[in-house]
Amino acid sequence: MMVSQQDKITVSQTVIVITNFLLGTGILTLPRISVEAVKTPDVWLSVAFGGLIALLAGFIMVKLSMEYPEKTLYQYSRDIIGKWPGRLFSLLLICYFLATSSFQVRSVTEVMGFYLLEETPLWAMAMVFLWSGIYLITGGINPIARLYEIIFPITVLIFLIVIFMSASIFDTDNLRPVLGKGIVPVMQGVKTTSFAYTGIEVLLIIVPFMRKPKQALKAALIGISFPIVFYVITVIMVIGALSIDGVTSRT
Template sequence: MEAKPNLINLEITSILSCAMLGVGMLTLPRGLTEKATTTDGWIILILNGICAALLLILLVYMLKKHKVTDYFSYIEETYGKWAGKAICLALAVYFLSIASFEVRAMSEMVRFYMLENTPMEVTILALILAASHLIIGGIKPIAKVCILFLPITIIVVLFIYMMSFKVVDLMNIKPILGYGLQPILKGFTAGQLSFFGIELILFLYGMTDKKLNINKGVLIGCFIPVGMYVLTYILVVSTLTIDEVTSVTWPTISFIQSFEVQGIFVERLELFLLVTWILQFFTTHMLYFYFAVKSMTHVFHNRFSTNLIILVPLIFLLANYAKDIGDIFIFSDLLGFAFPVVLVILPFATFFVYGVKRRIRQ
């Protein structure tokens, strides 16, 4: 059984940021532009970020008020043994699905840009087994990997973006609010794939050092990805324009491929972005894989390592189920329906029901 880890703010920040910086950043400009049909997607992202930050503060307050030490036990105490186990099992399916989606999307990108002749099954299995090696050690080793990978990602991405300024034309994102507020409202939910990961605070809270001001770590962990999303959207749309952004699968990579840099040891920088983003895909996959195992362990009260072994083939099969990239994006849309349930509906309903039951006992 994993000992109580007592995560600190730096670990919370790194875990939340890495969980959010998965497949979303590479596809975000396309999905958001398609939905809003204007170049005002950066405004939508800022508004989404503010809403996410306020929601995170509220969720932390709710968990603190009920002194939650384990979210799975909190659910079971609220709804009863069997209903609680059913909800926890549904959460395990949710985590398993996202872990499969991330590893499959990552493998698609690797096959398309790097290892065209390598069977996708080999890439998927290698990544799942690498994640399993870290997961068996618990959340602390995962947090250390996130702390290592996050600054590397930020530095590499900002360096590449700095090199792109010569091809960026900010006139392409004008006029601002040229079509009023309707596109903003229409596209408000389009960027939610990029906010997958913030719901993990519900499950991380019980692992934190309660003496710390966790709001600080949570907010920084949310705003780092949001800042990168806004910058990415502005640069990609300013360079490629709306028509091209909506016609390519990975617009952020297409943006990097649109310019060359003279005078350094490589002229094409997309390789740096691809390698960096493989790390982010990996950490996101690993985090959801870990919580899938954690959910199963709570439901069946068996060994953590046993559930890890059971879920490896399940993730592998689910990741290989999609036939092509179109199926993967359909899968992401389906996950988009479950996301607000896990992030908003379940925690608020649980808070209300638990509060009512506690008053009745008193």
């Protein structure tokens, strides 16, 4: 099935779509769960290594998709493993995305209920997000990309404001010693921090929607790099402000 030219997105839009798919409510829990896994101030190294794994996975996904530039994974999986196994794989992938979406909706409603709308039922907040999302996807990928173009600068602005406000309580001693217990705890934490980069699977679907699919690899590497920087800075600032003991008891 060919994608119409009206439903194609630019390289910059692709970068922003990938970035927004990777950034989620996990950024709020990442410092705590990563510290629980590593138990040293070197958590930021685990996050960085997890990002390198995401870059490698993104490279593989894009290279695979570029072999079938006019097809999504749902379509070319049949060419690789056969018609019926491909359909089964597509069904499993759909179930995965539904489960991931459910988790994200529940997470964001929990955050809103905790910080903003304490008396509002979770189902009411969830329905607003679901209805908005369903309305958005009926227009194809272009409205989604344009919305992300609006959201992303706002996200960056708020992120920078929070970081600068936290600078006054940041203490570099909370990040020392670097590799005090060696590299082993850092590598053990990579398994946990890698989950922060879920959403990278969009690379298996987005390439056919690009106006310049030959630049998909460039878009993927840049799009993944933004979340890596966001996550590493977040972990460094949170641990520097609260210490690893403080982080384990707070989200």
